[in-house]
Amino acid sequence: MLKTRIILFISAAVLVAIIFTLPKVVVDNEENAVPNKTTSGTSHAEPTPTEIDTDNIAHGQAVPADIQKKIDNLKIDYSNSSNIEKSVIFADSLAELYLSINKYDSAAKFVEIIAENIPNEKNWERAGNTYYDAFGFAMDPQKRAYLGEKAREYFLKVMEKTPSNLDVKNKLAMTYLSTSNPMKGIGMLREIIEQDPKNEKAMFNLGVLSMQSNQYNKAVEHFSKLVKTYPNNTQAQFFLGVSYLETGNKDKAKEQFELVKTLDDDPEVQATADSYLEDIR
Structure with a gap:
């Protein structure tokens, strides 16, 4: 029930749902790990074929007929293109x-074509971001692992050029959570906090990971620091309330859920906060 309501509240952040399906890891115990090595292929007009057909990763809706017609026509144009520029x-x-x-999965394949034919930092980041979005929506473990690997491939290229890009580093860290070495991702989030103690995304991700591993006291610590600096972060305020509730502090949890209701008038947010307040009463 807890996970269901959290997922309903963060309807746009599907990655939260994925985090709660991962094996539990202890966020306090960071292990030494060897970075995953990812090699990029040579530039080409088509993405490297894989055993995963990302076209079959459905996101819950059929393609509208008018859009499908445009897609079909563009695919014909793409196949018939005579040079890289047109492709x-x-x-x-x-x-x-x-x-x-x-x-996002289908989009990522075509963004990858651009990144492979015009290899520069901007295109690598775009490819990584698109694969990362697809990774966030994929619920099948095998497909999620593949999409996370593709996102990681391009994020690593960006990080080689610009190690100071903490936004990319945050996302790169989260892709490791679906691998056999999730502690590497947690270690990267900690590195971000060391570089930028007020990094909103890293603080949020560490808080969610603490919840996922049932370390709610640690989650309270992370989210409390976050909302002190970013009081309008509704997601963090909500998760702080959930974490307080899980530690048995109902009074503080009630305060948080009431605060969330003042921060966001979205009906889903209101209903989710109300459901927690009902439980507390």
């Missing part, structure tokens, strides 16, 4: 069409 233009149009209907 990239058609690939970009296809990616944007797929993104418009939340088909």
